[in-house]
Amino acid sequence: MNRFSIFTKLIATLLVLLIPILLLFVASNRTSTRVLTDEIIKVKRYQIETFASQLDQLFFQLDTYQKMLYESTDVRNLAYPDLLDDILSKYRINRTVSEEINRLAGYGDWKAVIAVVYPRTGIVIKSSSSLNALPQELPEQDTFWRYYTDPGGDYFMEILSYPENLAETDEAHMRVVLKFGAAALRSSLTKFKANGSGDPFLYHPEYSPIYNYSVNYEQIDEFLPGLGGIDSSTDSGYMLLESDDTKFQVHYQKLDSLGWYLVDYVPISQVMAPISRNQIMFYIISGMLLFMGAYLAFVMYRNIQIPFRKLIQNMNLIEKGIYSIRMANTAKGEYRFLYERFNSMASKIEELIEDVYKEQLRSKEATLKQLQSQINPHFLYNTLAYIKSMIELNENKAAISMTMNLSKYYRYTTKTGSKTVRLKEELDLVHFYLEIHCMLRDDFEFEIEIEPQMEDLQVPRLIVQPLVENVILHAFQNHSEYGMIRIRCWRDEGAYHVAVEDTGAGIEDSAIESIRKKSYTNNEEEESGLTNVHQRLRLTYGGGSGLRLSKSKLGGLCAELCWSDREDAS
Numbered sequence: 001m002n003r004f005s006i007f008t009k010l011i012a013t014l015l016v017l018l019i020p021i022l023l024l025f026v027a028s029n030r031t032s033t034r035v036l037t038d039e040i041i042k043v044k045r046y047q048i049e050t051f052a053s054q055l056d057q058l059f060f061q062l063d064t065y066q067k068m069l070y071e072s073t074d075v076r077n078l079a080y081p082d083l084l085d086d087i088l089s090k091y092r093i094n095r096t097v098s099e100e101i102n103r104l105a106g107y108g109d110w111k112a113v114i115a116v117v118y119p120r121t122g123i124v125i126k127s128s129s130s131l132n133a134l135p136q137e138l139p140e141q142d143t144f145w146r147y148y149t150d151p152g153g154d155y156f157m158e159i160l161s162y163p164e165n166l167a168e169t170d171e172a173h174m175r176v177v178l179k180f181g182a183a184a185l186r187s188s189l190t191k192f193k194a195n196g197s198g199d200p201f202l203y204h205p206e207y208s209p210i211y212n213y214s215v216n217y218e219q220i221d222e223f224l225p226g227l228g229g230i231d232s233s234t235d236s237g238y239m240l241l242e243s244d245d246t247k248f249q250v251h252y253q254k255l256d257s258l259g260w261y262l263v264d265y266v267p268i269s270q271v272m273a274p275i276s277r278n279q280i281m282f283y284i285i286s287g288m289l290l291f292m293g294a295y296l297a298f299v300m301y302r303n304i305q306i307p308f309r310k311l312i313q314n315m316n317l318i319e320k321g322i323y324s325i326r327m328a329n330t331a332k333g334e335y336r337f338l339y340e341r342f343n344s345m346a347s348k349i350e351e352l353i354e355d356v357y358k359e360q361l362r363s364k365e366a367t368l369k370q371l372q373s374q375i376n377p378h379f380l381y382n383t384l385a386y387i388k389s390m391i392e393l394n395e396n397k398a399a400i401s402m403t404m405n406l407s408k409y410y411r412y413t414t415k416t417g418s419k420t421v422r423l424k425e426e427l428d429l430v431h432f433y434l435e436i437h438c439m440l441r442d443d444f445e446f447e448i449e450i451e452p453q454m455e456d457l458q459v460p461r462l463i464v465q466p467l468v469e470n471v472i473l474h475a476f477q478n479h480s481e482y483g484m485i486r487i488r489c490w491r492d493e494g495a496y497h498v499a500v501e502d503t504g505a506g507i508e509d510s511a512i513e514s515i516r517k518k519s520y521t522n523n524e525e526e527e528s529g530l531t532n533v534h535q536r537l538r539l540t541y542g543g544g545s546g547l548r549l550s551k552s553k554l555g556g557l558c559a560e561l562c563w564s565d566r567e568d569a570s
Helices: 005-070 073-077 089-106 183-192 217-229 273-319 332-393 396-413 423-441 465-475 507-520 531-539
Strands: 113-118 125-126 143-148 155-162 174-181 200-202 236-241 247-254 261-266 420-422 446-452 458-460 483-492 495-502 546-551 555-564
Touching: 005 113, 005 155, 005 174, 005 183, 005 236, 005 247, 005 261, 005 332, 073 089, 073 174, 073 465, 089 113, 143 446, 174 183, 174 236, 183 200, 217 236, 217 247, 217 261, 261 458, 273 332, 332 396, 396 423, 420 423, 423 446, 423 458, 423 465, 423 483, 458 531, 465 483, 465 495, 465 531, 507 546, 531 546, 531 555
Parallel strands: 446 483
Antiparallel strands: 113 125, 113 174, 143 155, 155 174, 200 261, 236 247, 247 261, 420 458, 483 495, 495 555, 546 555
């Protein structure tokens, strides 16, 4: 029968048609997704790099203003009023410094508080008239755009003192202070967002983020903990973060002036939602096509393949010898006619086989009797020769023992009514046989092992004794060392085993192969005890049974009888 059924071929054909289309769609979809993702990355990187550059430029400009004031001669002169000539000079310099501060503070769209503080005189000149323009107490140490939280509004502040590197106990003569409110950054982030960016904010691991005024807190909170994975050694990059519902493409750019990160994100799963919907729709349509094709194939399978398979199965059963099988007339159309013809053929074959089988049984029974009669004289000749030798040597006890065991043997072999015996009885006979030879030769020992559940197993008469006799005659013939014969009986994987092993003098693989060929032959001229055993097993238990020869772990030959417990004795 063909290896593949019609149903399998139909399904395979359908898959061959659909799979290339599916693969082409998947490849096209992946390409589109990859191109779109790359474009999003490029646009977003350009946006945040541009805006980060603007912020850095702002703070760099403020640093420049601070250095200009720090290095101004008029600003430094106010730190030492005692050196000025008169009050008019002090007033003139004070006014000049104030005008310079206001001028610098008025540049650009970014508004910052610029102030010069003289701790020794208590004079403060600042660009803003607000009372809260500067904190009540300035930090003792100089700072570089450090972030401060305040109920009136968070801010960044930078302080530069003159002169530099004073001792801790000395007081600065002059301090130039720059203060930039976080509200201005929020306004800038909001404006940046209005120009087409996503939802930008400033992030620092040690502080709360600085958001724009229209921030989506719920969405940012979904991935905000993941920003802790930003490598502090990198200045820019992007990462993919996932929440329960959304996948985010998060971009970041470090501000060199502040040490904070400008962060913007894209809810990539929302952007890709239309592509995902098209993909799901395509998969659903493909699944429907596959289902319809499978249904049509099933209809053909049920009406064609199943009846055909039943017919093949029943023909295989007839080939195996089960001739009582019949086809149930459940098929329709042409298969009903085939079923009827099959049943008629099976009935005629069964009648013929029954006649042939009865004749084979009679022939097999006659063959078994003939083989058993060939074994008995063979054993008798050997034992009588041993008895004669013992009498000549005046070994009366050995002769009596041999005679008694010989009588037991013939009592065993001449029983009528049953062609089989219990395996325990067969092994008892082998035990008597080996005891006689142990007394005669005294150059070997033996042991017999049998599993309890095998003692009552029915086996053909004289099926083990020829194997033991073969060991006595051949294995120890030219063997000067003390020998050992081991007989083991066990059941393994649905089969029974009886093995006869010996130490022997060693045997080559070629010799084992030669013995095996002689044992398996049907030539009457080559017939021996091993041949009889092998043929009797095959006739009794079927073709899968027989004699197996191999090297023994003891060093000699292992002759093993093997037959299946699933086959009834013929």
